[in-house]
Amino acid sequence: MKGDIIIDAKGIIKRYYIGQPNELEILHGIDLLVREGEFVAIVGASGSGKSTLMNIIGVLDKPTEGRYLLDTVDVVAAKDKELSEIRNQKIGFVFQTYNLVSRTSALKNVELPMLYAGMKSGARRKRAKELMGLVGMEERMHHNPDELSGGQKQRVAIARAMANDPAIILADEPTGALDTKTGRMVMDIFHRLHLEQGKTIVLITHSPELAEETERILTLSDGMIIGERRGLGHAPI
Amino acid sequence: MLLFENFLLALSGLRANKMRSILTMLGIIIGIASVIAIMTVGNSMSGSITASMSNMGASNITVGLSQISTSTEVTQSGMRFNRGPRYTQYSDDDLITEEMLNELQKTYPEDVTGFLLDKSVGSAQAKDGQLYANISITGANQTSIENDDLTILAGRLFTDRDQDEAKKVCIVSDYFCNNLFNGNVDAALGKEISVLLSGKYCHYTVVGVYEYDASSNFSSSSEEDTSTTLYIPLLTAFNQVHEDPAYSQLTLTSSATTDVNTFMSTVEDFFNSKYYRKNESFEVSCSSLTSLLEEMTSMMSTISLAISFIAGISLLVGGIGVMNIMLVSIQERTKEIGTRKALGATNASIRTQFIVEAIVLCLVGGFLGIAIGCAIGVFAAHQMGYDAYPSMGGIIFSVVFSMAIGVFFGYYPANKAAKMNPVEALRYE
Numbered sequence: 001m002k003g004d005i006i007i008d009a010k011g012i013i014k015r016y017y018i019g020q021p022n023e024l025e026i027l028h029g030i031d032l033l034v035r036e037g038e039f040v041a042i043v044g045a046s047g048s049g050k051s052t053l054m055n056i057i058g059v060l061d062k063p064t065e066g067r068y069l070l071d072t073v074d075v076v077a078a079k080d081k082e083l084s085e086i087r088n089q090k091i092g093f094v095f096q097t098y099n100l101v102s103r104t105s106a107l108k109n110v111e112l113p114m115l116y117a118g119m120k121s122g123a124r125r126k127r128a129k130e131l132m133g134l135v136g137m138e139e140r141m142h143h144n145p146d147e148l149s150g151g152q153k154q155r156v157a158i159a160r161a162m163a164n165d166p167a168i169i170l171a172d173e174p175t176g177a178l179d180t181k182t183g184r185m186v187m188d189i190f191h192r193l194h195l196e197q198g199k200t201i202v203l204i205t206h207s208p209e210l211a212e213e214t215e216r217i218l219t220l221s222d223g224m225i226i227g228e229r230r231g232l233g234h235a236p237i
Numbered sequence: 238m239l240l241f242e243n244f245l246l247a248l249s250g251l252r253a254n255k256m257r258s259i260l261t262m263l264g265i266i267i268g269i270a271s272v273i274a275i276m277t278v279g280n281s282m283s284g285s286i287t288a289s290m291s292n293m294g295a296s297n298i299t300v301g302l303s304q305i306s307t308s309t310e311v312t313q314s315g316m317r318f319n320r321g322p323r324y325t326q327y328s329d330d331d332l333i334t335e336e337m338l339n340e341l342q343k344t345y346p347e348d349v350t351g352f353l354l355d356k357s358v359g360s361a362q363a364k365d366g367q368l369y370a371n372i373s374i375t376g377a378n379q380t381s382i383e384n385d386d387l388t389i390l391a392g393r394l395f396t397d398r399d400q401d402e403a404k405k406v407c408i409v410s411d412y413f414c415n416n417l418f419n420g421n422v423d424a425a426l427g428k429e430i431s432v433l434l435s436g437k438y439c440h441y442t443v444v445g446v447y448e449y450d451a452s453s454n455f456s457s458s459s460e461e462d463t464s465t466t467l468y469i470p471l472l473t474a475f476n477q478v479h480e481d482p483a484y485s486q487l488t489l490t491s492s493a494t495t496d497v498n499t500f501m502s503t504v505e506d507f508f509n510s511k512y513y514r515k516n517e518s519f520e521v522s523c524s525s526l527t528s529l530l531e532e533m534t535s536m537m538s539t540i541s542l543a544i545s546f547i548a549g550i551s552l553l554v555g556g557i558g559v560m561n562i563m564l565v566s567i568q569e570r571t572k573e574i575g576t577r578k579a580l581g582a583t584n585a586s587i588r589t590q591f592i593v594e595a596i597v598l599c600l601v602g603g604f605l606g607i608a609i610g611c612a613i614g615v616f617a618a619h620q621m622g623y624d625a626y627p628s629m630g631g632i633i634f635s636v637v638f639s640m641a642i643g644v645f646f647g648y649y650p651a652n653k654a655a656k657m658n659p660v661e662a663l664r665y666e
Contacts (some may be wrong), residue, residue, distance in 0.1 A: 020382020060579060081583055084418045099576040099663070104246065104256050115242060116581040160580070 092161025264555020269606025277614025376474020499602025593648025603639030
């Protein structure tokens with residue numbers, strides 16, 4: 001339901017232990033609340049703890065302390081296998097470096113999360129083709145990733161992120177490796193997914209201009225959220 | 238489902254890295270190929286030997302008289318000799334008679350299928366004016382002549398009537414015809430030939446001509462002088478030498494279901510307790526080709542075992558090669574593993590993926606090895622003059638074994654991949 005809380009994180013602390021006396025605390029108690037259908041940006045310079053926070057939101061890592069409910073599922077208490085299932089069902093990753101699996105076609109890449117979800121091959125293929133249509137990649141969907149341009153790869157990656165209809169799309173610098181024009185195109189796809197499909201999107205970026213396009217901007221510095229403001233909520237005109 | 242996808246993925250990975258895959262598989266290929274080649278050669282050898290032995294009669298038991306040794310003495314140099322009568326020529330009373338054989342057949346109708354009975358009459362010369370042919374005359378009963386597996390070029394074998402009525406008929410070789418009938422085998426049929434035997438002429442009518450198998454006999458004489466066998470009916474032979482039918486040695490054919498080794502001792506017991514109990518100089522003893530065959534088979538399997546051991550080392554090295562390349566491959570694909578985990582792959586599915594990949598690598602290597610091994614084995618078997626029988630057991634074993642290598646040497650790298658931390662794996666460049 002629109003307005004339901006999707007990300008409910010409270011007092012997230014992440015520490016790394018590099019030998020006993022050298023305790024390194026990256027995140028110092030972060031509270032984060034994201035509702036369904038929101039388009040949120042987390043902005044921060046490098047070294048601000050952005051990546052660590054993304055890993056925790058993306059269930060790739062667990063916080064040392066704190067509470068984190070993702071779509072009402074308690075992530076902190078989950079076991080390895082359950083974490084895999086949460087990543088599979090609730091989160092769609094879009095990486096800066098696309099991270100498509102080479103040697104298999106773009107279409108197979110989009111099928112991958114559905115394969116891990118145990119979906120039948122016919123249904124998988126049908127859904128993957130629909131998603132390829134959604135990102136405008138149906139013409140080149142049988143090509144391998146190394147035959148695609150950066151923008152095309154990122155569109156495939158977005159289609160893959162959408163595969164299991166996740167609760168959130170987590171985009172980590174999605175335009176970081178793209179030129180302005182293709183970066184614009186990728187951002188437009190996010191806006192479309194947000195407006196037309198009501199997807200919850202969390203954008204992690206170092207670029208304030210990009211963050212400005214989202215509805216809500218959280219600024220991260222030195223492992224703490226130091227500011228929150230409203231953004232445009234649409235692409236600049 | 239996932240297995241099949243993994244299988245296809247592994248195959249495409251193999252294709253993408255052809256050179257590397259082939260080099261990795263080389264150990265497996267060489268190992269499997271040598272096992273298969275050796276097993277094919279071994280199988281072909283023992284198959285051919287068994288086939289030729291059963292032609293010769295692996296189920297045949299040679300029954301013969303042997304001298305009773307009262308005691309054995311060993312000289313200082315280790316020579317053994319039998320005490321007692323040094324050598325006694327057996328008399329007519331010692332021989333095995335038709336009556337005994339009939340009794341044996343009656344007692345063991347299940348086991349005894351027949352007797353190969355021969356009577357050697359001696360060497361002789363057939364003459365026709367200036368023309369002559371060297372022969373050795375052998376009387377043979379119907380079973381014996383059938384067992385010799387003659388290739389009849391013209392005419393026929395003996396009939397039961399020829400045998401029963403001791404007709405004066407004969408079967409001659411094609412060499413014989415070359416000498417006496419100018420090579421015309423049909424011209425020989427029905428002709429009466431004169432044979433000079435111990436100063437007397439005997440006359441036989443030719444009823445059949447067989448093909449002389451020069452390869453099975455070693456003869457230093459020229460083709461014209463080669464002595465070939467002239468077959469006559471068994472009773473005719475005994476009549477010729479004025480003896481009653483009795484044998485110092487004969488061959489017993491046993492049925493296919495008979496255990497030759499145990500039946501041999503049964504036959505010995507039969508004769509020795511029933512007919513030879515009172516005979517002081519002779520007893521009946523048996524021998525067969527089966528024991529010889531068993532010895533050869535065991536020798537073959539020893540050789541196979543030794544070579545399999547060497548091949549096993551090659552497979553071990555090959556397996557380590559597979560493990561090594563899997564570790565490299567996993568290192569290279571760290572980011573892919575991280576991505577897959579981010580997309581929801583469980584540890585188990587990552588593990589399965591890489592184990593399947595190792596298995597596919599080993600299986601493809603195994604199949605190549607089987608193909609190469611069969612080719613080498615068949616070629617070698619042909620070169621050695623045997624019919625090639627690829628060993629099905631060996632092929633199945635190789636497939637299973639190469640899969641096992643894949644699982645065994647793939648498990649450690651696959652497990653390493655499965656246990657990767659997704660955050661670190663994604664960060665890996």
